[in-house]
Amino acid sequence: MKVMKFGGSSLKDSDSMLLVGGIIASDPEPKVLVLSAVQSVTDSIVSFVSEHRKDEEIQNLIERLKTIHLSILGGVAKDMTTKQQAVNLLMERLAKLEKVLYGISYLEELTPRTMDLVQSFGERLSVVITAAMLQDLGVNAIPVDADELGITTEGNYGNATADLKETRRNIHPKIRSMIERQETPVVTGFFGRTPEGHVAVFGRNGSDYSASVIANAIDARVLEIWKDVDGFMSVDPRIVKEAVTIPNLSYDEAAELSYFGAKVLHPRTVEPAREKNIIIKVKNVFEPDKEGTTIEPCSVEMGGAIKSISCMKNLAIVKAYGAGAGYKTGVMYEISQRLSDAGVNIYSAATSQTCVALLIEKKYLGMAKKVLADLKRGIVDRIETVDDIALLCVVGEGLGYRKGIAARVFTAVSKEGVSVGLISAGASMVAYHFTVNSKDLERTTRAIHSEFFGARHE
Numbered sequence: 163m164k165v166m167k168f169g170g171s172s173l174k175d176s177d178s179m180l181l182v183g184g185i186i187a188s189d190p191e192p193k194v195l196v197l198s199a200v201q202s203v204t205d206s207i208v209s210f211v212s213e214h215r216k217d218e219e220i221q222n223l224i225e226r227l228k229t230i231h232l233s234i235l236g237g238v239a240k241d242m243t244t245k246q247q248a249v250n251l252l253m254e255r256l257a258k259l260e261k262v263l264y265g266i267s268y269l270e271e272l273t274p275r276t277m278d279l280v281q282s283f284g285e286r287l288s289v290v291i292t293a294a295m296l297q298d299l300g301v302n303a304i305p306v307d308a309d310e311l312g313i314t315t316e317g318n319y320g321n322a323t324a325d326l327k328e329t330r331r332n333i334h335p336k337i338r339s340m341i342e343r344q345e346t347p348v349v350t351g352f353f354g355r356t357p358e359g360h361v362a363v364f365g366r367n368g369s370d371y372s373a374s375v376i377a378n379a380i381d382a383r384v385l386e387i388w389k390d391v392d393g394f395m396s397v398d399p400r401i402v403k404e405a406v407t408i409p410n411l412s413y414d415e416a417a418e419l420s421y422f423g424a425k426v427l428h429p430r431t432v433e434p435a436r437e438k439n440i441i442i443k444v445k446n447v448f449e450p451d452k453e454g455t456t457i458e459p460c461s462v463e464m465g466g467a468i469k470s471i472s473c474m475k476n477l478a479i480v481k482a483y484g485a486g487a488g489y490k491t492g493v494m495y496e497i498s499q500r501l502s503d504a505g506v507n508i509y510s511a512a513t514s515q516t517c518v519a520l521l522i523e524k525k526y527l528g529m530a531k532k533v534l535a536d537l538k539r540g541i542v543d544r545i546e547t548v549d550d551i552a553l554l555c556v557v558g559e560g561l562g563y564r565k566g567i568a569a570r571v572f573t574a575v576s577k578e579g580v581s582v583g584l585i586s587a588g589a590s591m592v593a594y595h596f597t598v599n600s601k602d603l604e605r606t607t608r609a610i611h612s613e614f615f616g617a618r619h620e
């Protein structure tokens with residue numbers, strides 16, 4: 163049994179949907195499908211609720227969503243009965259979304275819990291039209307909502323993780339019996355339900371992670387993640403057009419790359435699959451015959467080279483200065499505990515005799531300053547911050563022990579005249595990362611890519 167995940171970049175119009183339909187219908191293996199919302203639908207919902215809206219604006223959004231989904235449905239499903247059932251279900255779901263939006267507007271309040279509920283509607287709509295298309299193609303496809311299926315979450319609204327044990331207990335028997343009835347579940351990605359029964363999302367682009375969670379729960383043979391690119395590439399092709407596809411990555415390599423910003427996979431996608439040794443394939447909907455990238459337990463070295471570079475923007479550095487900050491017991495604990503209690507993730511840390519420097523997301527800078535402000539007595543003398551920071555992560559199996567790679571990376575960086583901030587090497591045997599000013603990110607990335615992949619340096 164396999165899990166196949168299709169993201170917004172493959173679900174954008176009737177033509178791309180039909181390609182998706184063809185890939186699914188021509189594959190005889192029993193499967194579970196996991197879908198994102200239609201492209202830009204989640205963005206529209208998120209930006210809509212970010213401001214106070216009038217009644218007619220709510221009606222306009224609902225009309226727009228209706229038009230997008232009905233027009234795709236019209237292009238992919240011909241059978242009148244199938245189509246009518248899908249239209250009825252779409253209308254029911256849009257009516258519920260409309261009520262939720264009026265609720266937000268009248269209460270003038272958007273709690274994290276409501277934010278997650280409202281965001282989940284993109285996927286609740288896309289599974290309906292995709293299942294209708296597949297039924298038309300002769301696949302016995304059934305739309306399934308992840309919260310009703312029993313994907314159970316833990317942690318915060320907005321960035322939940324899955325409780326793998328509980329999820330398996332809930333969904334394994336249901337999926338097995340659907341497969342025995344020769345049904346193909348078409349499951350909403352992106353969210354699950356908290357133990358209290360509320361919707362919680364896994365963070366933006368969370369459907370990759372949902373698919374991995376489902377693959378883990380049903381002991382899938384393989385997890386296929388279908389994108390609009392040939393696979394995991396040597397760098398984001400939007401930054402360096404000469405990016406090449408990487409045939410193989412180990413779980414460690416893929417985990418480091420996606421954690422440190424490779425937008426092609428949600429940061430936590432690898433973990434649930436890795437727990438069960440499930441192979442992950444990243445493939446292109448528009449070029450399905452290409453091999454794509456295989457992510458698997460063992461590593462395949464690429465003869466002295468690095469495999470990929472990932473980038474993250476919108477970061478900030480918090481520096482806590484104080485005599486003995488680096489060796490005094492408890493300083494690091496105290497700082498990280500406070501940040502963690504405030505929900506601030508630390509991406510990297512470096513200490514010296516006089517300073518503890520931490521890399522965090524820029525959006526949490528104000529919060530970090532606030533929670534660290536009263537640390538000053540005895541522990542730190544002053545806090546300094548730098549925003550507009552970006553991170554580059556260089557990944558390749560063997561990087562931790564092979565000589566000369568760091569020299570090539572940093573020579574390429576210095577030739578650009580770029581200065582480096584925090585550096586972290588040694589924590590992972592497959593990755594280094596370091597920070598630069600945001601304005602230098604793209605040219606630094608191109609310079610390193612050019613050094614290792616020989617691409618023309620723009």
Ligand code: ADP
Pocket residue numbers: 168169170171172198367388389390391393394395396397398399400423424425426427470
């Ligand atoms: P979907 O929404 O369909 O899941 P995404 O748009 O989230 O797909 O991810 C695919 C995009 O990720 C690609 O179009 C590409 O621009 C970007 N990307 C960033 N880094 C990489 C990388 N290293 N390899 C491939 N694609 C990457």
Ligand code: ASP
Pocket residue numbers: 169170198199204205284285351352365366367368369370
């Ligand atoms: N629809 C959600 C988003 O846009 C989840 C996903 O696409 O994976 O973030």
Ligand code: MG
Pocket residue numbers: 169170171198367
């Ligand atoms: Mg996406």
